[in-house]
Structures are given as C-alpha cells and as structure tokens.
Amino acid sequence: MIGNGRDVGSTGVDVLAADLLRGHTDTIVLGLLRRADSYGFEIFKRIRDATGGRHEIKEATLYATYRRLMKDGLIEAYWGDESQGGRRKYYRITDAGRAVYRRNVAAWTATRDIIDVLLDLDERTGTHDGRRSS
Amino acid sequence: MTIPSSMYVHRLLDEAFAGIEMSPDRQDLKEEMRANLVARAAELDAAGVAPQAAARQAVDELGDVRGAIDGIEPDPTAAGWSQHRVRPDPVFLVRTVLGSALAATGLAVLVLAGTALDVPIAAQLAAVLAVALAAGAVTADALRQETTANHPMPTGRAVGYGIATVLGVAGAGAGWLYLQDAGLPWIVGGALVVVASAALFAYLGATQTNRHKEWVVRLQASHAEVGDRFTRDPAAAARFGMYTVTTWLVVLAAFVVLTLSVGWAWSWLAVVGGFVAMAIMIARMVFPEHR
Numbered sequence: 276m277i278g279n280g281r282d283v284g285s286t287g288v289d290v291l292a293a294d295l296l297r298g299h300t301d302t303i304v305l306g307l308l309r310r311a312d313s314y315g316f317e318i319f320k321r322i323r324d325a326t327g328g329r330h331e332i333k334e335a336t337l338y339a340t341y342r343r344l345m346k347d348g349l350i351e352a353y354w355g356d357e358s359q360g361g362r363r364k365y366y367r368i369t370d371a372g373r374a375v376y377r378r379n380v381a382a383w384t385a386t387r388d389i390i391d392v393l394l395d396l397d398e399r400t401g402t403h404d405g406r407r408s409s
Numbered sequence: 410m411t412i413p414s415s416m417y418v419h420r421l422l423d424e425a426f427a428g429i430e431m432s433p434d435r436q437d438l439k440e441e442m443r444a445n446l447v448a449r450a451a452e453l454d455a456a457g458v459a460p461q462a463a464a465r466q467a468v469d470e471l472g473d474v475r476g477a478i479d480g481i482e483p484d485p486t487a488a489g490w491s492q493h494r495v496r497p498d499p500v501f502l503v504r505t506v507l508g509s510a511l512a513a514t515g516l517a518v519l520v521l522a523g524t525a526l527d528v529p530i531a532a533q534l535a536a537v538l539a540v541a542l543a544a545g546a547v548t549a550d551a552l553r554q555e556t557t558a559n560h561p562m563p564t565g566r567a568v569g570y571g572i573a574t575v576l577g578v579a580g581a582g583a584g585w586l587y588l589q590d591a592g593l594p595w596i597v598g599g600a601l602v603v604v605a606s607a608a609l610f611a612y613l614g615a616t617q618t619n620r621h622k623e624w625v626v627r628l629q630a631s632h633a634e635v636g637d638r639f640t641r642d643p644a645a646a647a648r649f650g651m652y653t654v655t656t657w658l659v660v661l662a663a664f665v666v667l668t669l670s671v672g673w674a675w676s677w678l679a680v681v682g683g684f685v686a687m688a689i690m691i692a693r694m695v696f697p698e699h700r
Contacts, residue, residue: 316445320452334445334470335477338438342481361555363448364441 293330299383300332300340301349305376308350308368315341315364341366349375412563414450417464419560422446423622425474434481439474446471494557501554508547515539519585530591537582545575560620569613576606638695649694656686 296303307318315337323331344350349372355363368376422443429435446467453463471477518536522528528536549571552562562570583599621629639646660683667676 314444314448315441316448319445319449333472335472335474338441338477339479361440361444361447363444364437 289330296330296332297336299379300336301344302376302379302383303332304337304340304344304366305349305368305372305379308366309373309376312365312367314355314366318366344372347371347375412460414454414460414463414467415447416560416563417461418443418446418450418467419620421464421468423626425468425471429475429478432481435478438478438481442471442474442477495555498554501550504550505547508543508550512540512543512547515543519582522589523585530586530589533586533589537579537586541575541578541582544578545571548574558622558625560622562620566613566617569609573606573609573613576602576609580606638697645694649690652690653687656683656690659683660686 580603587596663679
C-alpha cells in the first residue's frame with residue numbers, strides 16, 4: 276500500500292494509517308461508547324475531531340460496524356426521543372463489549388510493542404552481526 | 410420563507426434510497442442515517458454553509474447508500490411496515506383535542522345566539538374569534554406533524570396555512586355577526602378578510618412542494634400504472650373511441666325503433682343497455698385480463 280520505491284510520501288503514509296485504523300474500527304467505537312451512550316454522527320465527529328480531522332472513518336463503514344457489533348452482542352441500540360431532524364439511534368456498550376474492548380486494547384498494546392521492537396531490530400542487532408546496510 | 414437544511418436532507422435521502430427495495434431493517438438504517446445527516450447538515454449550517462448546500466454536502470459525505478445497506482436483506486412484509494409507522498405525538502393529540510373543544514364551545518355559543526338565547530354581540534364576537542383562532546392553531550399544528558406518509562411541513566409554511574384558516578373562519582364569522590344585526594361594516598370587512606384568506610391559500614397552494622415520503626410516491630406510481638393503459642397503448646385508446654361511437658349509434662337506433670314499436674315505456678331500456686355495455690367495455694380495456 277505504501278508508494279513503491281523512491282517516494283514514500285505523505286499519501287502513502289496516510290493510506291497505511293487509514294488501513295490500520297479501519298482494522299480497529301470496532302475497538303475504537305467500543306472505546307468511545309465506554310463512557311457514554313452515543314449516536315452515529317456524534318461517534319463519527321468524535322473520531323474525526325480526535326485526529327484533528329486528519330483521519331476519518333467513512334460513515335458507511337461505521338454503519339456496518341454498528342451492525343456487526345450488535346450482532347455479536349457487544350453493543351445494543353435504542354431510539355432516542357424525536358428531535359427536529361427525526362429520531363436518533365443511540366448505542367450502548369454491553370458488558371461483553373467492555374470485555375472485548377479490554378482484550379483488544381491489551382492485544383494492541385502487546386502487538387505495538389512487538390512491532391516497535393521488530394521495526395527497530397536492525398538498529399538493535401546491527402552491531403552484532405556485522406551485516407548492517409549503509 | 411427559508412427552508413431549513415433538514416427538509417433538503419429528507420428529499421436527498423429519499424432520492425438516495427429511490428429504487429432500493431425496502432424492508433424494516435433497511436428502513437431502520439434509513440431513519441438512523443436521516444438523524445445523522447440532519448446533525449451533520451446542522452453543523453455545516455452553523456459554519457455558514459447555505460441550507461441546501463449543507464444538506465447536499467452531508468449526503469455526499471455519506472457516500473453510496475447501497476454500500477451501507479449491503480448485507481441487509483429486503484423483506485417488504487406488511488407486518489414490517491407497521492413497525493415503522495409514525496405514531497402521533499401524545500402532546501399534539503392533547504393540543505388538538507383542547508383546540509377542537511374551544512372551537513366547539515364557540516360554535517355552540519353562536520348556534521345558541523342564532524336560535525334560543527339572547528347573547529350579547531360582544532360575546533358572539535369573542536366566540537367567532539375563539540373558533541377562528543382554534544381552527545387556525547389546529548390546522549398549523551397538524552401540518553407540522555410528521556406522518557407515516559408525509560414529512561412535516563416547515564414551520565413558516567404551516568403557520569401560513571394557519572393564518573389563512575384564521576382569516577377564512579373570521580371572515581365567515583363577520584358575515585354571521587352581520588346577520589345578527591351588527592351593522593354593514595362587518596359584512597364588508599368580513600368579505601375583505603375572506604378575499605385575503607383565499608389569496609393566501611392560493612399562494613401557499615401554488616408554491617407547495619411535494620412532501621410525500623418515497624415509499625408513498627412509489628406506491629402511488631405502481632397504482633397509477635394499473636389505470637394507465639390508454640397512455641401506454643394509443644391503439645387501445647383509438648379502439649375505445651370507435652367502440653364508444655358504435656355502441657351509442659346502436660343505442661340510438663334501438664331507442665328510436667323501440668319508441669316507434671313498443672312505445673316510451675320500454676325504449677329507455679336501450680339507454681340502460683348502452684351504459685352497461687360501456688361500463689363492461691371500460692373495465693375490460695383499462696384492466697385487461699393478461700397484463
């Protein structure tokens with residue numbers, strides 16, 4: 276996904292980051308719902324604003340995420356009172372959802388540490404094997 | 410009057426869902442999208458974007474709804490639709506009942522004044538005002554409500570209809586007061602108010618836009634197709650014209666012959682026979698057996 280060869284520009288980095296983000300959409304949504312119930316646009320906005328607008332998860336992706344999380348029993352939905360623009364569908368995290376969130380965060384932390392180590396491997400081991408590239 | 414961005418969202422969302430077979434789950438998603446789009450459009454609105462552009466941008470950002478509904482199966486059952494019907498707001502029902510009760514009381518006072526009791530003209534004037542204001546308020550309030558088949562009318566326009574109703578009823582009430590010996594200015598003033606009401610109704614009617622929901626529009630279109638044979642099949646329309654002329658020529662001839670032979674007492678049966686033949690012919694041509 277990263278631009279091949281000479282130029283690994285900001286676009287390539289963005290694409291990689293977006294792909295990584297997409298893989299963790301479920302956990303991100305669960306994390307947002309931990310503190311308070313929320314509805315679609317609010318969730319979308321908090322993700323967008325938290326990254327300073329640099330990354331946003333497509334709304335269509337989020338709708339699929341809500342469906343998947345509900346099917347798995349990790350969140351549940353209820354309709355709010357009628358507002359001027361219609362009824363808002365709120366999502367609430369379940370106990371199972373909180374457990375999955377904690378497990379996913381632990382898994383991500385462990386993975387991140389391993390990746391940090393692996394990406395830095397050359398730096399750490401280069402002096403020992405003498406095959407460090409210039 | 411300014412149309413809020415939410416009204417544009419309703420229309421654009423209906424357009425986005427046009428042609429998609431609906432089901433309770435898909436309708437559920439559509440309603441969820443609607444509230445989110447309205448919130449996004451309101452955010453853009455607050456940032457200074459024009460209402461129509463704000464709604465368009467919100468819907469564009471959403472992307473293709475067909476992607477979002479992937480995995481939700483269509484299941485258009487009657488039971489499913491009934492789950493999504495819009496229930497009347499209880500507070501609205503209370504307001505309507507109270508308004509109607511006020512109007513009924515006013516009408517009762519006026520009827521009593523015209524028949525049995527000697528009601529002072531000031532009390533009758535108060536009764537006319539009560540009826541007019543109650544009718545206007547109930548009208549505007551009802552138009553502001555979302556129904557299963559219609560989007561709610563924008564507040565400004567609903568108030569316009571309410572004012573037109575107040576003027577119309579008040580004008581009629583002024584005519585009533587004139588009949589109760591209130592003097593000539595009442596009938597003149599009443600007539601002017603009625604004209605103003607008619608003008609306002611005409612303006613509102615002429616500038617009215619369609620606020621039916623998409624599923625209603627599609628339902629109407631599918632119903633219209635049933636009786637639309639002559640538009641789709643000009644040859645059938647031509648045949649129908651020739652059959653009609655022939656039928657009534659035969660009826661006329663039979664009428665004349667029956668009148669001359671057995672007399673007026675029976676000749677009208679020819680005309681009845683002609684109507685029966687026409688009814689059967691219309692039924693068979695507009696609603697053919699093999700569609």
